Amino acid sequence: MNVMDTRATSAMLYLDGVHVSFDGFHAINNLSLTLAPGEMRAIIGPNGAGKTTMMDIITGKTKPDEGTVLFDGVTDLTRLDETRIAELGIGRKFQKPTVFESQTVQDNLLLALNVDHSVKGTLFWRGSRAESERIDKVLETIRLTDARNRLAGSLSHGQKQWLEIGMLLAQDPKLLLVDEPVAGMTDVETHLTAELLKEINKTHTVMVVEHDMTFVRELGVKVTCLHEGTVLAEGTIDQVSSNDRVIEVYLGR
Amino acid sequence: MTPHMLTRSLDRGAAIFLMVVAACGILIPLSNLLLPTGSFLQVPTYLVALWGKYVCYAILALSIDLIWGYCGILSLGHGAFFALGGYAMGMYLMRQIGTRGVYGNPILPDFMVFLNWQKLPWYWYGFDMFWFAALMVLVVPGLLAFCFGWLAFRSRVTGVYLSIITQAMTYALLLAFFRNDFGFGGNNGLTDFKDILGFNVQAEGTRAALFALSCLALIFSFLICRSVVSSKLGKVLIAIRDAESRSRFLGYRVESYKLFVFTLSACMAGVAGALYVPQVGIINPSEFAPGNSIEAVIWVAVGGRGTLVGAALGAIVVNYAKTFFTSGVLAPYWLFMLGALFILVTLLLPKGIVGTFSAWRESTRERRPAATSASAAAEDGITEPNMAE
Numbered sequence: 001m002n003v004m005d006t007r008a009t010s011a012m013l014y015l016d017g018v019h020v021s022f023d024g025f026h027a028i029n030n031l032s033l034t035l036a037p038g039e040m041r042a043i044i045g046p047n048g049a050g051k052t053t054m055m056d057i058i059t060g061k062t063k064p065d066e067g068t069v070l071f072d073g074v075t076d077l078t079r080l081d082e083t084r085i086a087e088l089g090i091g092r093k094f095q096k097p098t099v100f101e102s103q104t105v106q107d108n109l110l111l112a113l114n115v116d117h118s119v120k121g122t123l124f125w126r127g128s129r130a131e132s133e134r135i136d137k138v139l140e141t142i143r144l145t146d147a148r149n150r151l152a153g154s155l156s157h158g159q160k161q162w163l164e165i166g167m168l169l170a171q172d173p174k175l176l177l178v179d180e181p182v183a184g185m186t187d188v189e190t191h192l193t194a195e196l197l198k199e200i201n202k203t204h205t206v207m208v209v210e211h212d213m214t215f216v217r218e219l220g221v222k223v224t225c226l227h228e229g230t231v232l233a234e235g236t237i238d239q240v241s242s243n244d245r246v247i248e249v250y251l252g253r
Numbered sequence: 254m255t256p257h258m259l260t261r262s263l264d265r266g267a268a269i270f271l272m273v274v275a276a277c278g279i280l281i282p283l284s285n286l287l288l289p290t291g292s293f294l295q296v297p298t299y300l301v302a303l304w305g306k307y308v309c310y311a312i313l314a315l316s317i318d319l320i321w322g323y324c325g326i327l328s329l330g331h332g333a334f335f336a337l338g339g340y341a342m343g344m345y346l347m348r349q350i351g352t353r354g355v356y357g358n359p360i361l362p363d364f365m366v367f368l369n370w371q372k373l374p375w376y377w378y379g380f381d382m383f384w385f386a387a388l389m390v391l392v393v394p395g396l397l398a399f400c401f402g403w404l405a406f407r408s409r410v411t412g413v414y415l416s417i418i419t420q421a422m423t424y425a426l427l428l429a430f431f432r433n434d435f436g437f438g439g440n441n442g443l444t445d446f447k448d449i450l451g452f453n454v455q456a457e458g459t460r461a462a463l464f465a466l467s468c469l470a471l472i473f474s475f476l477i478c479r480s481v482v483s484s485k486l487g488k489v490l491i492a493i494r495d496a497e498s499r500s501r502f503l504g505y506r507v508e509s510y511k512l513f514v515f516t517l518s519a520c521m522a523g524v525a526g527a528l529y530v531p532q533v534g535i536i537n538p539s540e541f542a543p544g545n546s547i548e549a550v551i552w553v554a555v556g557g558r559g560t561l562v563g564a565a566l567g568a569i570v571v572n573y574a575k576t577f578f579t580s581g582v583l584a585p586y587w588l589f590m591l592g593a594l595f596i597l598v599t600l601l602l603p604k605g606i607v608g609t610f611s612a613w614r615e616s617t618r619e620r621r622p623a624a625t626s627a628s629a630a631a632e633d634g635i636t637e638p639n640m641a642e
Contacts, residue, residue: 059502086504098499100492110485111492117504119513125485171503 007073012037012175012205013058018067020053020229027053028064029229035175040201042216043209044240045226046249051209052095054226055177059092060085072174087117091173095180095209097160101153105144105163108152109135112167134170141196142166158189165196176200178208182215194218213241225249266611267479270562271472277304278468282461298457301464303576305532307569308467312474312525314552314568315561316518319478321550322559323487324514325494327412330419331522332546333426334394336536338523340430341393343443343536344377345386346454350447363445364438374436383450390527391520398519399512406508406515411497420543427541442537443530454531467528471565474521478561481517490514551595557605566607 008014013035020028028050035041043051056062057069060082069077077085086092100108113131116122139145142162147155152163161181168176178197182190194215200206210216216223216237223240225233233243240246281296281304288295313335320326347362356366360373379385401422405415433439452459481487492500493507501507530536539545549568556567571594579587602609 061498082498082501083504083506086502092502094499098496100495100499102495103488103491107488111488111500112503114504117506119486119506119509122486122489123481123484167503 008070009034009073010037011035011070012039012072013207014068014070014073015054015058016068018054018057018069019065020057020062021065027229028057031067031226031230033224033231035205035207037205038201040197040206040208040219040221042219042221042223042237043207043226044211044213044216044223045232048228049226050229051226052179053229055092055179055207055209058085058177059090086171086173089172089174090177091168091171091175092177093161093164093168093179093181095183097157097164099152099155099160099163099167101151103152104149105139105152105155106135106148108163109138109166109170112170114170114172138166138169141169141199143192157184158186161185161189161193162196165193165200169200174205176204176206178206180210181208182210182212190215191218213237266562266607267475270565271475274308274468274471274475278465278472282465285461286457298460301457301460302532305460305464305467306529307572308464308471309525309529309532310549310552310568310572311565312467312471312528313522313549314556314564315471315474315478316521316525317549318553318558318561318564319481319521320514320518321553322561322564323482323494324490324511325497326511326515327416327550328419328515328518328546329416329543329550330421330423330546331518331549332543333419333423333541334398334519334522335526335529335545335549336423336426336430336538336540337394337397338390338526339530339536339540340437340443340526341380341386341389341523342527342530343446344380344389344437345383346446346449346531347443348377348381349449350445353447354445362438362443364433364441365436368433376436387527390523394519394523394526395516398516402512402515403508406511409508420546423541423546424543427538427543430538430541438537440538442535442539444535444537446531446534449531454534460532463528463532467532470524470528474524475561475565477517477521481514482561486510486513548591551591551598553605555594555598555602555605557607557609560605560607560611563605563607567605570606 011034013033015031015033018028018031019026031050031054043054045051053062057064058077060077060080064078067078071077071085071088071090075088080088100111103111110131113134115131116125136145139148142165144159144163144166147159152160155163161184165178165181168178181197182193185193190212197206197208197219208219220237223235223237224231225240225243225246227249232249233240233246281301284294285296285298285301290297313331316334317328317331320328350362352359354363354366356363358366361370365373380389405418410418429435430437430442431440437443446454448454449459452462482490489500489505489510493505493510497507526540548571552568552571553564554567555571556565557563571591575587575591578584578590583590598605604612
């Protein structure tokens with residue numbers, strides 16, 4: 001196994017000196033980042049800053065050329081595949097809402113529940129009271145109780161975003177990676193999403209990638225600004241947004 | 254409310270399907286055997302054999318629907334598993350010929366004597382025993398599918414690329430089985446069968462029994478497919494079909510699911526082939542022809558992908574049409590018609606016959622909510638109080 005004897009770090013997520021290049025393009029360049037257990041972190045940065053690539057590395061979709069990626073202080077994520085990393089307790093919400101459109105809202109959550117995911121386990125699966133109670137609870141949290149029997153494909157864009165967050169809740173991972181959760185949402189929905197993430201953060205470590213500055217400000221958490229695959233600035237939203245280099249990157253020279 | 258009714262209507266469709274197959278499986282053989290030849294209701298023996306062939310095709314179609322309709326794996330080489338099952342049965346039937354062959358060799362089938370072979374190749378051992386052959390009908394296609402799938406799914410070969418390599422697989426087998434020194438009768442394949450389990454394969458009674466058995470196998474295959482797709486595993490399969498990488502990020506080992514369902518499907522196709530061979534009396538390499546596999550995919554598309562009942566129905570409808578058209582003046586144009594059928598179905602009925610029918614049923618129900626509740630009540634067996642009394 002890739003588990004070391006002792007924790008190398010107390011961080012929930014630890015990235016050090018990570019490099020990735022695609023055909024000579026350096027998507028991630030000496031990226032180092034630490035997330036403490038229970039923390040919520042907002043990641044901002046212009047297009048092409050490497051935000052999504054970073055999530056791909058953490059979830060095993062992309063293998064880094066070099067660098068260390070440690071989860072929970074002990075597990076080297078660069079050697080594992082997506083399924084194994086998901087089993088370890090890292091959940092991911094995609095930039096474009098990705099739900100199982102031809103299945104009901106309820107079934108989407110059922111599929112996300114962190115129960116036995118083996119072929120045998122699902123073939124002989126019998127629903128339990130505990131499972132349906134958990135689904136009910138998640139439905140309530142994401143305000144989709146009335147839509148539970150609707151097909152996920154028939155939901156509005158905002159509802160799909162929430163359903164995907166709900167699937168993360170059902171998965172109950174230690175670390176949630178949330179990519180642009182409020183893209184395409186109304187102001188009210190954006191506000192409710194911020195509330196929802198703050199609620200989730202009470203029990204989970206969260207990393208949020210977002211462009212919407214009002215939303216990031218509302219979260220009120222530490223912000224990391226990425227640029228050209230490396231950390232440009234880190235601090236409160238006020239510190240980061242008054243940083244000269246950040247302004248330069250966002251507004252152009 | 255709607256999904257509940259949907260599942261119920263599907264269940265009713267399934268129940269009707271099973272009853273029709275069971276009724277055919279009982280009544281057609283009885284009519285063939287008990288009624289006097291030439292009577293109006295008597296099903297002639299040639300029709301029993303022909304319909305038996307359709308039933309085998311329906312099982313093959315079900316196996317394709319299980320992987321294509323529910324898991325998005327478009328196999329264009331499923332005919333290979335069908336043919337392998339057929340060859341396993343054919344080998345048993347060859348060994349049963351014994352001394353009744355042209356050369357009268359008690360061990361070696363005629364084609365081996367003809368090729369001057371002195372002894373039986375090792376891979377023909379055991380095929381004189383029915384149980385062993387029956388086991389091989391499942392094991393050979395299953396093992397090939399498992400190895401093929403293990404390599405393909407682990408390397409994450411999907412979509413068109415997977416379809417192309419399944420096609421290449423069946424083509425490679427076609428070429429191999431054509432060779433005389435491969436030991437399966439080469440170009441001519443295996444034929445001139447005499448007995449199956451001691452019964453004459455040509456006899457009316459045997460044909461009727463094989464037909465009934467094929468119907469039974471269709472029922473079993475349908476029940477297996479249905480229990481797979483209605484379990485939680487079925488939901489995972491659909492999830493993989495619709496958003497494969499999402500399923501991985503939820504912690505599902507996609508390749509294991511694909512491997513399971515692909516192997517199961519290949520075993521079913523093998524059984525279909527094994528029942529097919531004694532009814533048509535021959536198995537030769539042309540069964541591996543890529544065209545056959547593509548045709549089988551068309552049956553599923555016509556009947557309705559992802560509906561199970563539709564797949565079986567599509568196989569029967571298209572093959573009936575094939576028999577009808579290829580036996581008349583239109584015979585030279587059948588392939589054009591098949592192509593046109595596929596294009597028309599893709600353009601006009603993308604959900605196939607059964608898929609379009611259930612979508613239409615759903616839409617009429619939504620338009621008439623009052624009638625819906627009344628009919629739902631009637632389905633539940635609730636009799637409304639009769640006002641007149």
